[in-house]
Each structure stands twice: as C-alpha cells, then as structure tokens.
Amino acid sequence: MIIVMSPTATQKEIEHVIARVTGAGLKVHLSEGKIRTIIGLIGEKKMMAQLPLEALAGVEKTISVTAGYKLVSSEFKNEDTVIDIGGVLVGAQNLVIMAGPCAVESRAQLLESARIVKEAGAQFLRGGAYKPRTSPYSFQGLEEKGLEMLAEARAVTGLKVVTEVVDIQSVSVVSAYADVLQIGARNMQNFQLLKAVGKSGMPVLLKRGIAATINEWLHAAEYIMSEGNYNVMFCERGIRTFEDYTRNTLDLSAVAALKNISHLPVIVDPSHGTGLWKLVRPMAKAAIAGGADGLMIEVHPNPAEALSDGNQSLTPENFHMLMNEVGTVASAVGRRMA
Amino acid sequence: MIIVMSPTATQKEIEHVIARVTGAGLKVHLSEGKIRTIIGLIGEKKMMAQLPLEALAGVEKTISVTAGYKLVSSEFKNEDTVIDIGGVLVGAQNLVIMAGPCAVESRAQLLESARIVKEAGAQFLRGGAYKPRTSPYSFQGLEEKGLEMLAEARAVTGLKVVTEVVDIQSVSVVSAYADVLQIGARNMQNFQLLKAVGKSGMPVLLKRGIAATINEWLHAAEYIMSEGNYNVMFCERGIRTFEDYTRNTLDLSAVAALKNISHLPVIVDPSHGTGLWKLVRPMAKAAIAGGADGLMIEVHPNPAEALSDGNQSLTPENFHMLMNEVGTVASAVGRRMA
Amino acid sequence: MIIVMSPTATQKEIEHVIARVTGAGLKVHLSEGKIRTIIGLIGEKKMMAQLPLEALAGVEKTISVTAGYKLVSSEFKNEDTVIDIGGVLVGAQNLVIMAGPCAVESRAQLLESARIVKEAGAQFLRGGAYKPRTSPYSFQGLEEKGLEMLAEARAVTGLKVVTEVVDIQSVSVVSAYADVLQIGARNMQNFQLLKAVGKSGMPVLLKRGIAATINEWLHAAEYIMSEGNYNVMFCERGIRTFEDYTRNTLDLSAVAALKNISHLPVIVDPSHGTGLWKLVRPMAKAAIAGGADGLMIEVHPNPAEALSDGNQSLTPENFHMLMNEVGTVASAVGRRMA
Amino acid sequence: MIIVMSPTATQKEIEHVIARVTGAGLKVHLSEGKIRTIIGLIGEKKMMAQLPLEALAGVEKTISVTAGYKLVSSEFKNEDTVIDIGGVLVGAQNLVIMAGPCAVESRAQLLESARIVKEAGAQFLRGGAYKPRTSPYSFQGLEEKGLEMLAEARAVTGLKVVTEVVDIQSVSVVSAYADVLQIGARNMQNFQLLKAVGKSGMPVLLKRGIAATINEWLHAAEYIMSEGNYNVMFCERGIRTFEDYTRNTLDLSAVAALKNISHLPVIVDPSHGTGLWKLVRPMAKAAIAGGADGLMIEVHPNPAEALSDGNQSLTPENFHMLMNEVGTVASAVGRRMA
Structure with missing residues (x-):
C-alpha cells in the first residue's frame, strides 16, 4: 500500500502517519518529491486493511498495490485447476x-x-x-x-x-x-x-x-x-x-x-x-x-x-x-x- | 401489458398469440396499424408475468404498462406512512x-x-x-x-x-x-x-x-x-x-x-x-x-x-x-x- | 406510440389528450382497462416525436413502439450491405x-x-x-x-x-x-x-x-x-x-x-x-x-x-x-x- | 507516477525500466519489497504521460499519484473564482x-x-x-x-x-x-x-x-x-x-x-x-x-x-x-x- 500525502501536509503530520503504521508493525519506505511525500508500506496486507489511513491528517489518498486475495490467484498456484x-x-x-x-x-x-x-x-x-x-x-x-x-x-x-x-x-x-x-x-x-x-x-x-x-x-x-x-x-x-x-x-x-x-x-x-x-x-x-x-x-x-x-x-x-x-x-x- | 408484433408477423401468428393469452384467461384488445399489429392484454398482472410471450412466433417485444408492486405504492395507500x-x-x-x-x-x-x-x-x-x-x-x-x-x-x-x-x-x-x-x-x-x-x-x-x-x-x-x-x-x-x-x-x-x-x-x-x-x-x-x-x-x-x-x-x-x-x-x- | 393514462385521469383529461393528438393529424386507438385507459397513436413517427405528451394532464407515461431510424434498419433493406x-x-x-x-x-x-x-x-x-x-x-x-x-x-x-x-x-x-x-x-x-x-x-x-x-x-x-x-x-x-x-x-x-x-x-x-x-x-x-x-x-x-x-x-x-x-x-x- | 513491477520481474527488467525513465530525464525512487519492486518517478508529469510504461517487460501496472490538470485546481488558485x-x-x-x-x-x-x-x-x-x-x-x-x-x-x-x-x-x-x-x-x-x-x-x-x-x-x-x-x-x-x-x-x-x-x-x-x-x-x-x-x-x-x-x-x-x-x-x- 502507498500513502500519498497532501502537498500541504506538515512535517508533523508525516511523522504522525509514520508513527501510526510502524506502531502497527509495518515497515515504511519514504519518498519525498518536490510537491508531495509518498509513504510506501511493507508488511502484512491484513494489517494494512485495518488501518483507516485516509482519516489521518495530511493524507490525500491511499493506493493499493497488491490484491487482497491469495488462494484464487495464479501467483499462488500457477497450474490451471481441473x-x-x-x-x-x-x-x-x-x-x-x-x-x-x-x-x-x-x-x-x-x-x-x-x-x-x-x-x-x-x-x-x-x-x-x-x-x-x-x-x-x-x-x-x-x-x-x-x-x-x-x-x-x-x-x-x-x-x-x-x-x-x-x-x-x-x-x-x-x-x-x-x-x-x-x-x-x-x-x-x-x-x-x-x-x-x-x-x-x-x-x-x-x-x-x-x-x-x-x-x-x-x-x-x-x-x-x-x-x-x-x-x-x-x-x-x-x-x-x-x-x-x-x-x-x-x-x-x-x-x-x-x-x-x-x-x-x-x-x-x-x-x-x-x-x-x-x-x-x-x-x-x-x-x-x-x-x-x-x-x-x-x-x-x-x-x-x-x-x-x-x-x-x-x-x-x-x-x-x-x-x-x-x-x-x-x-x-x-x-x-x- | 402490450404485445408488439413484428411487421413480418403472419395472420396465423397473430391468431396464435391471441389464442394463447385468451386461453390463460386474459382479455385482448387488438390494434392494427399500417406496419404492425399491437395486442393489449387486460386482466391479472400475475398471470401475464407467467406467460413467456416473447418466445411466441411473430412477437417482437412486450411492454409492461403497470408496475408489479402494490402494497408499497401510493396508489394503494395515498397517505404517507409514519x-x-x-x-x-x-x-x-x-x-x-x-x-x-x-x-x-x-x-x-x-x-x-x-x-x-x-x-x-x-x-x-x-x-x-x-x-x-x-x-x-x-x-x-x-x-x-x-x-x-x-x-x-x-x-x-x-x-x-x-x-x-x-x-x-x-x-x-x-x-x-x-x-x-x-x-x-x-x-x-x-x-x-x-x-x-x-x-x-x-x-x-x-x-x-x-x-x-x-x-x-x-x-x-x-x-x-x-x-x-x-x-x-x-x-x-x-x-x-x-x-x-x-x-x-x-x-x-x-x-x-x-x-x-x-x-x-x-x-x-x-x-x-x-x-x-x-x-x-x-x-x-x-x-x-x-x-x-x-x-x-x-x-x-x-x-x-x-x-x-x-x-x-x-x-x-x-x-x-x-x-x-x-x-x-x-x-x-x-x-x-x- | 402508446400513451398510458394515470389511474386518476379524468374523462376530460383523456378527451383533451385525444383532441391534442388528433389535432396534430394522428389517429387514435383507445383501450379502456379496469384501472387505466391506454391510447395508441397511429401515424407519422416524426409528428409524434414533436408532441410533448407527458406534459399533458393525466398522462402517466408514453411508450415508443417503433424505432426512430429507418435507413440503417434491416426492415428497410433486408440484404447485408457490402x-x-x-x-x-x-x-x-x-x-x-x-x-x-x-x-x-x-x-x-x-x-x-x-x-x-x-x-x-x-x-x-x-x-x-x-x-x-x-x-x-x-x-x-x-x-x-x-x-x-x-x-x-x-x-x-x-x-x-x-x-x-x-x-x-x-x-x-x-x-x-x-x-x-x-x-x-x-x-x-x-x-x-x-x-x-x-x-x-x-x-x-x-x-x-x-x-x-x-x-x-x-x-x-x-x-x-x-x-x-x-x-x-x-x-x-x-x-x-x-x-x-x-x-x-x-x-x-x-x-x-x-x-x-x-x-x-x-x-x-x-x-x-x-x-x-x-x-x-x-x-x-x-x-x-x-x-x-x-x-x-x-x-x-x-x-x-x-x-x-x-x-x-x-x-x-x-x-x-x-x-x-x-x-x-x-x-x-x-x-x-x- | 508509481510503477509496480510484477513479482516475477527479473533484475534485468527492473534495470531496463529504470534506464528507460532516467533516459527520459526523470528521477527514480526505488522500493524493494519482499514480493515486488516498486519504482517511483519524480519529474515532469507531461514527460511521464508520454512513456508507455505498461508495455515494458516486467511491469505489472502503473499508478498515477497526481492529477493531470493544473489551472482548474484549487492547489493552483486557492480562492474561489467569481x-x-x-x-x-x-x-x-x-x-x-x-x-x-x-x-x-x-x-x-x-x-x-x-x-x-x-x-x-x-x-x-x-x-x-x-x-x-x-x-x-x-x-x-x-x-x-x-x-x-x-x-x-x-x-x-x-x-x-x-x-x-x-x-x-x-x-x-x-x-x-x-x-x-x-x-x-x-x-x-x-x-x-x-x-x-x-x-x-x-x-x-x-x-x-x-x-x-x-x-x-x-x-x-x-x-x-x-x-x-x-x-x-x-x-x-x-x-x-x-x-x-x-x-x-x-x-x-x-x-x-x-x-x-x-x-x-x-x-x-x-x-x-x-x-x-x-x-x-x-x-x-x-x-x-x-x-x-x-x-x-x-x-x-x-x-x-x-x-x-x-x-x-x-x-x-x-x-x-x-x-x-x-x-x-x-x-x-x-x-x-x-
């Protein structure tokens, strides 16, 4: 999951978001652009799903990078089921x-x-x-x-x-x-x-x-x-x-x-x-x-x-x-x- | 319900449709245009709903004239429910x-x-x-x-x-x-x-x-x-x-x-x-x-x-x-x- | 085109609708059900298209029976165009x-x-x-x-x-x-x-x-x-x-x-x-x-x-x-x- | 813009993507997860829009982080237009x-x-x-x-x-x-x-x-x-x-x-x-x-x-x-x- 911070987000808001997700046991990958800071999350999808990140101050939106399913996926089983x-x-x-x-x-x-x-x-x-x-x-x-x-x-x-x-x-x-x-x-x-x-x-x-x-x-x-x-x-x-x-x-x-x-x-x-x-x-x-x-x-x-x-x-x-x-x-x- | 017959419908097909619906206890109202015949049905909605009229030869389409609900309708009860x-x-x-x-x-x-x-x-x-x-x-x-x-x-x-x-x-x-x-x-x-x-x-x-x-x-x-x-x-x-x-x-x-x-x-x-x-x-x-x-x-x-x-x-x-x-x-x- | 009158339409409203469409040169086909009166129109599609029938008192809705196109239709030309x-x-x-x-x-x-x-x-x-x-x-x-x-x-x-x-x-x-x-x-x-x-x-x-x-x-x-x-x-x-x-x-x-x-x-x-x-x-x-x-x-x-x-x-x-x-x-x- | 690489992307494919975007004058921000590598792009939106990144080998999808408009945005002009x-x-x-x-x-x-x-x-x-x-x-x-x-x-x-x-x-x-x-x-x-x-x-x-x-x-x-x-x-x-x-x-x-x-x-x-x-x-x-x-x-x-x-x-x-x-x-x- 990726968190896109608002262009007007303060340093304090960014730090609060990071504290919130690392507090939930996730790792963070920070990318500071000219206009926006973007925070990548690494860890258990399930944990991310339970964080209401868009309600945190300074967060513009969150973007899911990976799917929420597993057993149905051909990444999980790469041979057609008969x-x-x-x-x-x-x-x-x-x-x-x-x-x-x-x-x-x-x-x-x-x-x-x-x-x-x-x-x-x-x-x-x-x-x-x-x-x-x-x-x-x-x-x-x-x-x-x-x-x-x-x-x-x-x-x-x-x-x-x-x-x-x-x-x-x-x-x-x-x-x-x-x-x-x-x-x-x-x-x-x-x-x-x-x-x-x-x-x-x-x-x-x-x-x-x-x-x-x-x-x-x-x-x-x-x-x-x-x-x-x-x-x-x-x-x-x-x-x-x-x-x-x-x-x-x-x-x-x-x-x-x-x-x-x-x-x-x-x-x-x-x-x-x-x-x-x-x-x-x-x-x-x-x-x-x-x-x-x-x-x-x-x-x-x-x-x-x-x-x-x-x-x-x-x-x-x-x-x-x-x-x-x-x-x-x-x-x-x-x-x-x- | 209204049955719109195809422009190529034969007289026999029209008669068959009429026989089918009157056989189910419905009354029929016939309207013969220059191009198409239109058959209006009069009677119980429930009965009409169970006739697969569009599958009959010569039928182009059917059109519902009235709603299929009753108790929810303000026609049924014309005073707001509190x-x-x-x-x-x-x-x-x-x-x-x-x-x-x-x-x-x-x-x-x-x-x-x-x-x-x-x-x-x-x-x-x-x-x-x-x-x-x-x-x-x-x-x-x-x-x-x-x-x-x-x-x-x-x-x-x-x-x-x-x-x-x-x-x-x-x-x-x-x-x-x-x-x-x-x-x-x-x-x-x-x-x-x-x-x-x-x-x-x-x-x-x-x-x-x-x-x-x-x-x-x-x-x-x-x-x-x-x-x-x-x-x-x-x-x-x-x-x-x-x-x-x-x-x-x-x-x-x-x-x-x-x-x-x-x-x-x-x-x-x-x-x-x-x-x-x-x-x-x-x-x-x-x-x-x-x-x-x-x-x-x-x-x-x-x-x-x-x-x-x-x-x-x-x-x-x-x-x-x-x-x-x-x-x-x-x-x-x-x-x-x- | 078919005009579905409201169940509460008065006789006067029905007569007004009929006068309006016959005045425009269309013929009318009347069907009086137990609950509703339905008025079928016969004549030029173009003329019907220009009548704002749903704005007339007592009209519940109108239903188009035939398509508004002609030259594209296989009814008009029944052989595939090459x-x-x-x-x-x-x-x-x-x-x-x-x-x-x-x-x-x-x-x-x-x-x-x-x-x-x-x-x-x-x-x-x-x-x-x-x-x-x-x-x-x-x-x-x-x-x-x-x-x-x-x-x-x-x-x-x-x-x-x-x-x-x-x-x-x-x-x-x-x-x-x-x-x-x-x-x-x-x-x-x-x-x-x-x-x-x-x-x-x-x-x-x-x-x-x-x-x-x-x-x-x-x-x-x-x-x-x-x-x-x-x-x-x-x-x-x-x-x-x-x-x-x-x-x-x-x-x-x-x-x-x-x-x-x-x-x-x-x-x-x-x-x-x-x-x-x-x-x-x-x-x-x-x-x-x-x-x-x-x-x-x-x-x-x-x-x-x-x-x-x-x-x-x-x-x-x-x-x-x-x-x-x-x-x-x-x-x-x-x-x-x- | 963010490029999400496929879990099966090779190191060579990742390098090729990076070469392609840096060759177009953009900067890159790399984030290697357990399953996927994610590449963040920094630079001119216009330039990104012209790169067909999803056609590159190993790319699963791309995600836009920012909008493509500017003059209409309240980020550009933060006072209502009269x-x-x-x-x-x-x-x-x-x-x-x-x-x-x-x-x-x-x-x-x-x-x-x-x-x-x-x-x-x-x-x-x-x-x-x-x-x-x-x-x-x-x-x-x-x-x-x-x-x-x-x-x-x-x-x-x-x-x-x-x-x-x-x-x-x-x-x-x-x-x-x-x-x-x-x-x-x-x-x-x-x-x-x-x-x-x-x-x-x-x-x-x-x-x-x-x-x-x-x-x-x-x-x-x-x-x-x-x-x-x-x-x-x-x-x-x-x-x-x-x-x-x-x-x-x-x-x-x-x-x-x-x-x-x-x-x-x-x-x-x-x-x-x-x-x-x-x-x-x-x-x-x-x-x-x-x-x-x-x-x-x-x-x-x-x-x-x-x-x-x-x-x-x-x-x-x-x-x-x-x-x-x-x-x-x-x-x-x-x-x-x-």
Whole structure:
C-alpha cells in the first residue's frame, strides 16, 4: 500500500502517519518529491486493511498495490485447476456444457429437457428448484420436489446436476441431490452463504454479481476457498450497464482476465448474459473462442410454455445447432466437445 | 401489458398469440396499424408475468404498462406512512437521525459514540455487529457480543438501536436486541431474508442494492410487506456507476422519486453514499432539502482508529456541525430536528 | 406510440389528450382497462416525436413502439450491405483487418508498421493524425504531416488508409488522403460532423460512443445515411461500465444485436475495447466467432516506445499470432482471412 | 507516477525500466519489497504521460499519484473564482438562476418565456438555437434566427443570454449574440471546440459529459483555461447509469467534489438531470443546499406545446414556487437569491 500525502501536509503530520503504521508493525519506505511525500508500506496486507489511513491528517489518498486475495490467484498456484465431478472434468481440454430449463416446472418438462440436452451432448443438467425472483408474486420454484425431479433425471440420463442454493438452510438438502451448488448472481456477496458452501466441500459454480467487479468476484471465490473448498468455478452471466437492448451486458473480457489472474475454470452463461435467445448462439461461439471452459445454456422443450425466462431459452433445434457450431469453434482453439 | 408484433408477423401468428393469452384467461384488445399489429392484454398482472410471450412466433417485444408492486405504492395507500418506533416517529415532520460507528469495535468505543451522538441530538444509534466485508480477511464484526453492547448503549442513553441482520439464522437474535433491523445493500435481493424480516414484524430499514433500480427496490419492499409487515423504511446509500472519485454515486433523485411513487419513509446515508467524510455534510444538507425523512451518518470518536470505514466517518466536532447545519436546512423545507 | 393514462385521469383529461393528438393529424386507438385507459397513436413517427405528451394532464407515461431510424434498419433493406473500398470488400465473406499504430508518430515508425501489418495479412492501415486526448498536455498528433505519411505508406504497401476526422474543417483534407473516415467514440454524437461526413460521400467507420446505447448508435448512422451516404461501418470499441480492470467493457453482444437489427457491416476493436494487450488476442477470436466482419488492431513496431496507448498495442510477433489464430476461428464460422 | 513491477520481474527488467525513465530525464525512487519492486518517478508529469510504461517487460501496472490538470485546481488558485458577466457575478454569495425554454421555438414563445423568468427573479435566459438531437428527424433549432430572438429578449428584459454552441464555425456568430457560451454534454470532449471557445475569451458554461468522470470534466475545463480563458463554469446535468426511472442520474456529490478540488463556480441543471418535471423542485433545493452556485431550469409558457423536452419543463407557476422555495433554502446555507 502507498500513502500519498497532501502537498500541504506538515512535517508533523508525516511523522504522525509514520508513527501510526510502524506502531502497527509495518515497515515504511519514504519518498519525498518536490510537491508531495509518498509513504510506501511493507508488511502484512491484513494489517494494512485495518488501518483507516485516509482519516489521518495530511493524507490525500491511499493506493493499493497488491490484491487482497491469495488462494484464487495464479501467483499462488500457477497450474490451471481441473475439477473432477464424478468423472466429468471441468477446466480440462474438453468443454463442459450445462443445459436445461431455467426452472424445474414439472417432472415431464424436466425429464424431456434432460433427454434433449443429453442427446445433444451436454454433461450437466441445469434447472432451478429455488428461484430468486424480483417480484414476490412470480413463480418461486418447486423446492425439494424440484430437487427430487433433478435427481431422477440424473438417474435416467447420467447427466450431472447443477442447481442453485439460495440460503444456508438449504445447503445440506441441495447437496444431497446435486453434483454442483450454484451461487446465483444476487448471492455473490452473501458471505454467510459463501462460507457455508465452502464448508460443504461440494463443487461450487460461482455466478458473477450483476454489478460485481472482477476483483470482488475473486474475493467471493476466496471466501469459499478460505474454508478449504478449492472446487470453485466462475460463471460469467452478464453485468448491469446502461445498455437496455440486452438484459445484461455479457462481459467476455472477464473470461480472458480471469484466465490471466486465476487458475480456476470459467463457464459462460449467454442466456442470462443477453436475455435474448437470438443472441445466444453467436455469444456461445464467442465465449469459447475467447477461452471459456464451458457453457451454461437455457433450453426448454417449449420455450413458449416456460414459467420463467422463456424469452431467452433455446428450442431443442436451436440447441442442437449451437452444439454443432460450438464444436467447430472449439476445434479452432484447441478444445473439444466431449 | 402490450404485445408488439413484428411487421413480418403472419395472420396465423397473430391468431396464435391471441389464442394463447385468451386461453390463460386474459382479455385482448387488438390494434392494427399500417406496419404492425399491437395486442393489449387486460386482466391479472400475475398471470401475464407467467406467460413467456416473447418466445411466441411473430412477437417482437412486450411492454409492461403497470408496475408489479402494490402494497408499497401510493396508489394503494395515498397517505404517507409514519412508523412509531418506541415513541420515535419516522416519516413525520421531525427528522430522524441515525448515527454511530460503522462497526461495533469495543464497549468503550460504542458507549463513547452513543454518548456523542445522543448529545448532538440523534434518536438512533447505528453500529454493525455483523459486518459483510468484500475480503474474508477483513474484520467481520463482534456478532452477539456487539449486540449486547448496543443494548447496553441503549439502556444508558435512551437511543433506539438500528443494526444489520445478514442471514435468516440471526433474525431472532438481532430482533431481541435491536429496535430496527437493517437489510444491507448486498442483501436487498436476498429474498429469503426479506421474507424472514417480513415475518418478524420488526421495523425494517431497507438499504438500496448497489446496482438496484428503484423498481427492484420497490419490489424488495413489497416482499417484506407481502408478509404483513408494513413498517418499512427505504435507505438510499449510493449506487455503483463509472465515477470513481466517490465510493458510490448518491442518488438523491431516488428520494424524490420514491416520495412520488410510495408512501413509505426514506432515509439517506451520505457516509456510504460518498465514502468521503468531506462530502458528508453538504450531501446531508442536500438530502434533507430534497425531501428525505432522516439521515444515517457514520460517526466515530476517533475515525483514525476505526477498524472499518474510518475514511468516511465524521469526528464528533464535524457531526455537531452537521446537526446544526441540517437543522437550519430542515426549517427551510418545513421540517424540524427533534 | 402508446400513451398510458394515470389511474386518476379524468374523462376530460383523456378527451383533451385525444383532441391534442388528433389535432396534430394522428389517429387514435383507445383501450379502456379496469384501472387505466391506454391510447395508441397511429401515424407519422416524426409528428409524434414533436408532441410533448407527458406534459399533458393525466398522462402517466408514453411508450415508443417503433424505432426512430429507418435507413440503417434491416426492415428497410433486408440484404447485408457490402462496401467496396477500392476493391476491398467490407461485409463480405472475407474478413477485413485494419491494423497499425494508435498515432502516427514519425515516417519511419509508420512505414515500418505498415510493412509489418501488410506482411501479416491486413488490408487497412490505421493510424491517428489527429488525436483527441483527455489532457491538453498529451501528444495531439502530427495533423496533415501525419496524413502525408499515411498516404506514402499506402503508396508503398498498397494498404488502404483509415484515419480519424475530428472536426468539420478537416473533413476535406482527411478525405484527400484517406480511404475511410473514422468517427471516434467522443464524436459519435457530434451531429454536425456526422452530417459533414455524410455529405462527403466517403466510407465511414463509426465508432460507438463510450456510453452510447445501441439505439443511439443506430441513430448516429442514420444521420450519415440521411445525407445520402450509405457506406457506413459500425465499430464496437468498448463501453464505460463500473468495471475498472479493463479500460472499457467490450460489448460483443452488440455485434450480434446489430447483425439482427441492421444490414451494415460491424468491425470490432479489441485494443481500445480492453486496453490490455494480453486480452487482445482472445477477444479478437471471440469477436470473429460472434459474427464480426473484421477487426481493428493496434500494432506498434515497439510498443514500449509508443507515444500513445503503448499499453494496449501488440508487438509484431503477437500480431502474427493473432492473424493465424483468427484465421482458424474464421474458418470455423464460415468466414475467411483474405 | 508509481510503477509496480510484477513479482516475477527479473533484475534485468527492473534495470531496463529504470534506464528507460532516467533516459527520459526523470528521477527514480526505488522500493524493494519482499514480493515486488516498486519504482517511483519524480519529474515532469507531461514527460511521464508520454512513456508507455505498461508495455515494458516486467511491469505489472502503473499508478498515477497526481492529477493531470493544473489551472482548474484549487492547489493552483486557492480562492474561489467569481466571474463577472456584465455585472452579474457567478460564484459569489448571490445565486444565479438561468431559466427558459429548452429550444427557441418562436419569437412569441421566447419573449413570453423571458418575461416570465425575469419576473420570477432569474438573471439569465437560456434557450437553444442549435439543438443536438439523437435523431436526424427531430427538430434541430432555429439557428441564427433563434440567436436574434435571444438578443431581442435580452434587449427587452435585461436578462443575460446563455446558449449552446455546437461547432467551431458558429463560435463567432454565437459570441456575437450571447453572454455565455454553453458547451453541451455531447461536446464535453470535443477538444477542437473547447480550444475554440477558449480562444474566444467568452464566459463558458461547461456541461458534464453524460459518462464523463469528474477527472475528465476537470481536464475539459483545463483545455479551455490553457487557451488563456479563465471564465469557466461547470454545469452538472446528470450522468448515465443503469437507473431508468429518471432520464439521467443527477450527481450532486459532484458539486461538493468540485468545490473541494477546484476554484471554479458550479451550476446544476435538475431539468436534464432528472428528465421529470415533478423532480425538478426537490432537486433544485437539494442542489443549493449541497453548495451549488446556481441553477439552470427549463421553463416553458406551455410545456404541453413545447417542441423539445416538454416533459421536463416547468410551468410558470411551478417555476415561481421553485424560486420561492430555493430562496428559503439559500438563506439556510448562507446564500441569497439576487
């Protein structure tokens, strides 16, 4: 951390700042310019984080030089993480495809969806049993009954199950049915929940918060990993910007950024990322060409009958086309469809 | 809701859309322009929300005409809500001032803070016992011990206590010690938590999510009210924008907007809203002049020693100045300091 | 356009609104719901745009049903536009690559850059002779001398030249030297300049404004086209969001969106779009996989010596790698490197 | 400026960076931490700005310590600037009120507007003769005829005239009629225009760009001042965010920020800032309470007949109320209506 003193800071103020930080066990590196004095701090990041330095007299601002995370960083582990989920590898050469309806609506709808996505080549079935909805009057999910249907679909098709967990109470019940716990965008900074899924030891798909910086996202993963659970996947699903043609702005540069900063796998969800089914196929291809390790795609046997997000769901036909097209792009960047 | 058909929609597609919505029990109002057909829907909003109309062939887009909330709306209740919290009225002519440290750090710090803010004229003591923090390595709060200290400070000073609740588990323990449950920005769409505080019957201070639209915020309040708890206050605390000089962009126009749309009281937190103590006083005055019912202000006996957010906390001297200045502005807009 | 009347609107207010719009020559379509009356307008868009309907008593809001542009729309021209620039086709099966330094710095630097990008397979040389810079104290470009160097580089290599025009005065001088006029992000809504390049008849590369919606971007192109100049290319170069790891957020979904809405070609600039040379190659591949018709890439013989944007420029070696990788991805989506 | 080297930077890379910056005439201050080496640069900011340091091998990032502007800064001039515009002082104790229609529509409309705002106490008449509009099909202004009407209204009422200049060509004609040149939001980074109004010597009202940071805004003012024209006023008019209830998000904290950073006066435009006439009065009061030196308000004799922005214009009655209310708030913060 660097402390930039104000041009009007007095010698006494500078000395007080130095006394304060050395008193906290940190070392100091002083640089006196013509206009300003700059004080570099050397020592434990954690200690620096707890000093309210900008409140000291004469301090203009402080600047962080290093990141606040550690376990997620490729400086800490310089080899890409591959997560083995019952034999399906995430982060290896083969892409992983997670597909299915937004919400579990009925046994018939889910089994039909599972059959379709399995046949098209997906390895994971997605489907929400607990649905966070903006309005209290919208469909909120089938809850444990939905989990049972997901487990049945897995038994029938062999697909792995990824589904959202929305509170601490349901971590154990969702863990009993699912292969991967999904943390939704609205819960990316629900730190109690992050700690709970960290303790569960289950593989976690961590969606990016709708207004989360990459830096905050990395810290959210650090919460999970600091509980000893290293099986974390990022999922880019679009951020909120001023643009309103798309539901969100899918930030594919975040994929390339994460690949530089971290060793963890990155999945892309172009369905939520765009909110428009016509944009899902081109963005799925773009995601893979840009380095993503897999995709999460909403597919519905009949989008026009869906209870949730039908506008962004692909028909089975469109999903088949997507799988073929993505497979071709995958080969062009040294990846493979399983 | 209005369905805008594509200019290339066929007669058959139009008929299919009509059949679909009338089949769901809605009435239809047809308007055939030279270029496009437009279909108006009349009936239950809830029913419309569950139809994935944009997935139907020939549909270009759908447009919501009416809001999805009800209980929060001034159309539903056209008289401003005044909440009585142990004799302190929120939303009445008198302003309410909630002040104190960001986090409860120690008994001494809290009692000293309480004494200071009480003396300066505040009615509520704020202070976090459970602290959501971006990094798992930052100070996370004193938890129940912090709540005990808050209760002691109340006993000594007579101040009411407002403090954050971060998960469902702690709703009952926080309710046992606090007068108002605060929902933090990161939890504004933690719907399980909203339902839980709704069921608790406790007065709730609902902070705006960092990237929440006013519309989503109103729906979040609707979650609480739809559980039968009508004691909800909004708290504007800044939104995330591209501007990085301030920590957040304090959106005071949201105050005026809420006063038009809703009957619930609105509090403003210029400390988190700006992140810079030098901006707190001017923005506090602006908030009151713009129609806010009260303020939430971070005050610390010694900001330079604070464990959290010291950079935005006021010293006791600055808080005194703020109270005097705000009092003068309050008179200018027909309000009063208590 | 649709007028949504307030639930409290009186019959008289409704009649006044109707009188006002029919008085302006528009037809009206009335829909009376249980709670609200909705008035649909039929007629000339232009006329509607000039009525301040929301200021009429009883009006809650107005909703636009159709877009305000025409010539840019694929409803107007349902066949993709291919622009022939001295024999190089933009928008056809072959991708176009525009590459070169951010700024023209010297004759030697530019000729060396031109040689490098030509050899690697580019068709266009980019390079700024007029440079809009945030600070008045930064390097502002070589102006006409820079244009002469660009023309010399074209004579030597056969590359076409694309360069920015920053004001009306220089449209004619830039047109004398360049093959394509670039409108920079800061000038996307400099309407006088848009009209001037429209009148010039020159091919125009229209960069997206840093906070421009897709809708505003389409209207900016409409300004150029409404002067009779149909040779317009869009260039996505990143938008401003809260994310600060990247310089901008490259919005690749805008490419897919434009391909749905418009018939004009779309180029992507991942150099400005990310601001980080390490992210340029993955995002270039993503752009092509997502449907872009070409790329604009910053290449510098020696980025560490560049006077502008060295941090996002590729070395010759990296640009060669990009060209190879993009070529492979192009084949996977039915496109070709020239 | 500070250069943060990567943890994996070699000794040779560090030496190369040092050689590069010392070769450019800068001094270096070295700080070797356990993990990283940090290099502080001392010398001319301008020189640093031209070095593409992040492109050098081993460099992780660079951090600016000081601002790139000078003349606008209160470090450069620590006394508030008061601009004398024909006897009306801007930035002094008296507030200035600029009011009038969005666009000059006709002689009758303008003279009537001028009379109304004069009578209510305004000192400036606003009104656009050149109108930048998103769509080429919207009303574009009366141009020089509009300027003549503004001058006539001045002759009749004694009001000063503030009106927008949209390109270099019209700087001289607008200067011939107006007292203050307004730079609109879309032109805040039209650097050619900034230089031209700088050279004109006329007082300039510099509106904030719709997505401009405070830092960029300060630099835009620096462009004008670096031409020797020190008569610059800022005008906050809302920024673009995700919120869509309001047309823009009026950033009142920018007023307080500018008052800390700069010595120049700050005006607030709540009409464009909110886009909703119902929010104009509360936000006008908030602006003054927060420290603004004046207001720019859209007033129309009959908003329902306006050709532009009628939805955000005040009626004469509402403007009178605003003036009274703002006068009361002004007194509460030590200011006065003239």
